[in-house]
Amino acid sequence: MTKNNILRLAFLLALPVMLTACSDKDNGTEAESSIMEQQKLDSKPFSQDVMIKTSDELDLQELMHRQAQVERQADKYGFVWSTTDAIIDNGYAEAKKGNENGAKALFKEAILQFNLSMEQAKYANQNWKLLIPEND
């Protein structure tokens, strides 16, 4: 895609995202489903070292363990999202009900959100100065 196609697409994508900032009803589910499709998009994260692998053959126990592990890491960076705790709670609820696939999907999603928050932290660390008003 040429540069300005990316820009146009980015702007289109960013606009609704910005608008949801001010809606009081927290449409968690809508965000969750968009995340699930997101998983299929295989764009590479910035760096491999931090990314905790989530692949299908992992069983529920292993996913729960990895989720706890990546949460400890993400907490250190301080960019955790407010939506992730609820996803983890739902994961445990589904696991308790015996809905293993549902639980696995939720834990994978929680891991993804923790990883994304760490990528966000790394980006912010390098680029926060971009938003400073020009000192002309």
Next chain:
Amino acid sequence: MKVKAKIENNKVEVKLLVKHPMDTGLQKDKNNGDIIPAKYIQEISCMHGDKLVFLANFGRAVSKDPYLAFSFSGGKAGDTLTLKWFDNLGEHEETEVVIK
């Protein structure tokens, strides 16, 4: 009830605010979920001596801690105003204020 009454270009300007929840009877109590019963001021009156200078009747659409502002002529600094209100559950208050 907080009242400010002062002379302003030879009229008595009255502003008042009554501390009152003005519950409409449509809201639920946050912690136990029951409907909060309607409790709202129905009438506020202002007497200057024995003359009625203002009377307000309220429904449930008046804001919490109701505010009122009105003015009338024929009063001077030092006169007293008597303000009264009562609500649908019988709570009432009466207060006297000196015009500044």
Next chain:
Amino acid sequence: MIERRNLLKGILGMTAVFSAALIIPKLAFAQWSKAFDANTTEKAMTGMFNKTETTTSDKIYLKVPEIAENGAVVPVNITTDIENVKTISIVALKNPQPLACSFTIPEGTDRDVSIRIRLFETMDVQAIVETHDGTLYSVQKEVKVTIGGCGG
């Protein structure tokens, strides 16, 4: 058995409240009336003025915000040049009880009143001026009410 006892308690409770309201000295002018509890504009108007038609007048100056900063605290100011005014009232057309408030304007009191009312949603707010001969004049404006949001 228990229902009956609650029922009895309910009735007793009601009479107590009602009698308490009676003891408080009633003032001669317009008093609080059931019109304020009416849930349609027609019932409210008939209850208050026993008529519903009003003539639109450009001599009533209704000051309301275009967009309410907060639906629970909407400042309203009404002034009018109409002569021999008896009462000024505010009707919020889409509120559960449309008749919001009504002011009796005795001789010598200015036809200029301010109050803060509650609007549940975007709606027209109507100011009604009643003269001593019973005619009703009115003007109305829309107030947009937004719920929620980040507050900016």
Next chain:
Amino acid sequence: MKGIIYLTLALASSFTVATSTFADPVSDNEAIRSYFADKFPDIALEDLVDGVYAIDKNSRDQWLQIEEFPPYEEAIDKGKKLFTTPFTNGKDYASCFDNGGIGVKQNYPYFDTEKNQVVTLELAVNNCRVQNGEQPLSYGKGPIAYITSYMASTSKGQPINVTIPNDAAKAAYEEGKQFFYSRRGQLNMACATCHMASAGQRLRADILSPALGQVSHFPAYRFKWEDVGTIQRRYEGCNVQIRAKPFKLQSEQYRNLEYFHTYMSNGLPINGPGSRK
């Protein structure tokens, strides 16, 4: 979401704003003042302490009418009563503050060079309680907000005067600054995204207030809260709006952010407590 982040980064990098040549607090403030002077040419910078009510006439009119009988008066009365009630050991808050705590709000937050940390007015209130054998108050709202509302009301008109005494203070300032300009949360927004880049514009039904002058009226009575709340309660709320997990009130992150955020408005008059949407 990965796509969105990846592409929004492209968006952010393409709208780059050149970084300030040398970053020191004084030149930061100059850059911010000229930025807002260009953005709001017909508004005096001091007036930005009225926030959106200096920008939008419709909401300003309503605000002025409500300020006739401001809803935070009760909070000030309660705060004064709490402030003047002595502790069990007989001392009171006045003993912990310069000038008895009257007219000092404009000097907060300050940097405690012994403890090497930013001390906000709310933290100072709780430190005072603990020194006098009392339980600390919970942060954000309630008694602590009433007390600092009263203290703020005694500073009305005083120019904000936050100082950066040493390198440790400058480091805390820089951390607050980085927080302010870092995009976070699932919506990937920074404080600066709304309160600088889009200040004065509408986001749905709300107009975004400019960062300059934003701290002057805190603690603030917000209609949404139907009570007064501290600036850090507002930070918490804002973070949740962009779906970032908020930090604990009076955490180092929020204290440093308040330090930077208040330093930015040095010279502007305190007009707290104020009433806001």
